[in-house]
Amino acid sequence: MHVEVLETKDKLGEKAARDGAEAIRQALAERGEANIIVATGASQFEMLSHLVKQPGIDWRLVTCFHLDEYAGMPITHPASFRKYLKERFVEQLPTPPRGFHYINGEGDCSAECERLGALIQKHPTDVAFIGIGENGHVAFNDPPADFTTEKPYLVVELDEACRRQQLGEGWFPTLDDVPRQAISMSVRQIMKSKRIICSVPDERKSKAVQGAVEGPITPQCPASILQQHDNCTIYLDPPAASKLKK
8 A cells, every 4th residue: 555645636646547547548559458447426526537538548448337336326316426437437438438337326336246246256456446434434344344254245234424525515405315325336346356446535534544545454544454455555635644643
């Protein structure tokens, strides 16, 4: 794990996008195709806005997956991650990607996990663009996270801290409106990515960042597992890095 602290949230997003784009270009040069994972949430706004503008990427050769989606969430809902990625990423690209395998949580979630799991095993991930939640989660793997399952996607229960974060970011009008279940990429599947680009702005994430970077590796802080990845960079702004000792 490597940590970079950038002066502003926008600089954080720009650097994360630039480094991730370089990894995509490298995969394209080596194999003629690339596979990526894209995250959602307020922490990804700046990174995604810069990523779609990166030069030298033929997106027609890039296959995309995403990390998580609420159970029972229609794509028309303002909090839908499919809607988020369609509007903020796919529709902003200069050309459509080869494929974007959206998570659909509206039907049989277990069957959707099986469908996506079979797909992603055929597309080893070159670059995963992720974030860290206020409770230390990666994707929707809330504490205590399952570090052992080999299933690529899981149906998970969302804890109250996670649900309160979604409320605080303005995606839902009340806590009762925040779903209690979601489909999430598993921790081990994320860790199989060749390169992990983790963008984490804002002071509200500082405690989780401290646990992820300087704490013990524990399911109680799921992002701490990133310490075991040999090609992971966490990009912070000063407020997010404010509790780090080093």
